[in-house]
Amino acid sequence: MKHSVDEAFGRQVQQIISGEVFFNEPMNRHASLGVGGNADVFACPENEREVVGLVGFLVDRDIPFYPVGNCTNLVVRDGGYRGVLISLRRLQGLEMRTDSTEEILLYAEAGVSLARLTEFTLRESLAGLEFCAGIPGTLGGALRMNAGAWGSEMKNIVSSVHLLAPGRKIEEIPRSRLSFSYRNLDLPRGGVITAALLALRRGRRESIKTRVEEIMAEREKRHPLTFRSAGSVFKNPAGTPAGRLIEETGLKGLRVGDAVVSEQHGNFIVNTGAARAHDILALIEIVRRTVKEQRGIELKTEIVIIGDEQ
Numbered sequence: 001m002k003h004s005v006d007e008a009f010g011r012q013v014q015q016i017i018s019g020e021v022f023f024n025e026p027m028n029r030h031a032s033l034g035v036g037g038n039a040d041v042f043a044c045p046e047n048e049r050e051v052v053g054l055v056g057f058l059v060d061r062d063i064p065f066y067p068v069g070n071c072t073n074l075v076v077r078d079g080g081y082r083g084v085l086i087s088l089r090r091l092q093g094l095e096m097r098t099d100s101t102e103e104i105l106l107y108a109e110a111g112v113s114l115a116r117l118t119e120f121t122l123r124e125s126l127a128g129l130e131f132c133a134g135i136p137g138t139l140g141g142a143l144r145m146n147a148g149a150w151g152s153e154m155k156n157i158v159s160s161v162h163l164l165a166p167g168r169k170i171e172e173i174p175r176s177r178l179s180f181s182y183r184n185l186d187l188p189r190g191g192v193i194t195a196a197l198l199a200l201r202r203g204r205r206e207s208i209k210t211r212v213e214e215i216m217a218e219r220e221k222r223h224p225l226t227f228r229s230a231g232s233v234f235k236n237p238a239g240t241p242a243g244r245l246i247e248e249t250g251l252k253g254l255r256v257g258d259a260v261v262s263e264q265h266g267n268f269i270v271n272t273g274a275a276r277a278h279d280i281l282a283l284i285e286i287v288r289r290t291v292k293e294q295r296g297i298e299l300k301t302e303i304v305i306i307g308d309e310q
């Protein structure tokens, strides 16, 4: 890093960002798992203009940065993140843009939560987004992760994405130029999604409501929602869901410190108290090794792991 993240740097960032800027910020305060070391800076721009200003400023100074949303799929190692975590959670624009066909286009900024989107689409009787009910992230994070459930995924409802790549202006990228795969959208290094257009259909409010309620009830039954977690830890390999493999290998209930493989769902690791990132990561390694030894299957993590070892 050519420039250090010192006080003078902090003051400059505060000139660009009117929203919250935290220094030496413990990420266990933000991550849904409740673990994570300190980020040098955790900045929450208020709008696209501030995102563009901040990214330009950091690129010019060669300071590392990384976009985040609600940190519901993220583990920052206990040594923390050297550089600036840019949370898009304050970008909250949301409006309908209808075109001439049956398809309804919904414009939403990256920080809009999937919960707010689900509520909005229910109120407006728009179908297509029901599968997002109960997923706790932001739209930006959901796009980057190609979040999915119940047989659908973000890829199916995206019309275009507003992308800020370092050294460029914000560009609207149509779906035909977006490369989605299972729980992934390829982005250029340092690429930040600031907004998206979602293509939805007119639906019947009662059937949308019923579907959302069914999904929420299923989630409550299947997922350990009373504990802190980051959702599914591993991607499902072809054939058998990761949760079933973990259960069949007898790993449910396995514990490292306060990190535990959930008794309720094998693919969830929960923080039952004061777990640290290294407890979560140690448990992930044990699960991965055991499943490989017993079933010959290489599990890959779905959750994103960044930052330094302690």
Ligand SMILES: Cc1cc2nc3c(=O)[nH]c(=O)nc-3n(C[C@H](O)[C@H](O)[C@H](O)COP(=O)(O)OP(=O)(O)OC[C@H]3O[C@@H](n4cnc5c(N)ncnc54)[C@H](O)[C@@H]3O)c2cc1C
Pocket (backbone or CB within 6 Å): 032, 066, 067, 068, 069, 070, 071, 072, 073, 074, 088, 110, 134, 135, 136, 137, 138, 139, 140, 141, 142, 143, 144, 145, 146, 147, 148, 149, 191, 192, 193, 194, 223, 225, 229, 230, 231, 232, 304
């Ligand atoms: C209880 C629970 C249940 C869950 N259920 C599901 C589920 O059913 N299906 C599913 O797919 N996921 C699920 N998740 C995981 C998670 O909620 C989703 O992946 C979510 O979409 C992540 O959004 P986020 O804003 O929290 O992203 P973060 O965790 O903050 O970030 C995740 C990744 O997205 C990137 N990112 C975030 N915002 C942007 C942006 N604006 N531009 C570019 N990159 C960005 C980050 O760099 C990082 O790589 C669950 C999590 C929990 C805790």
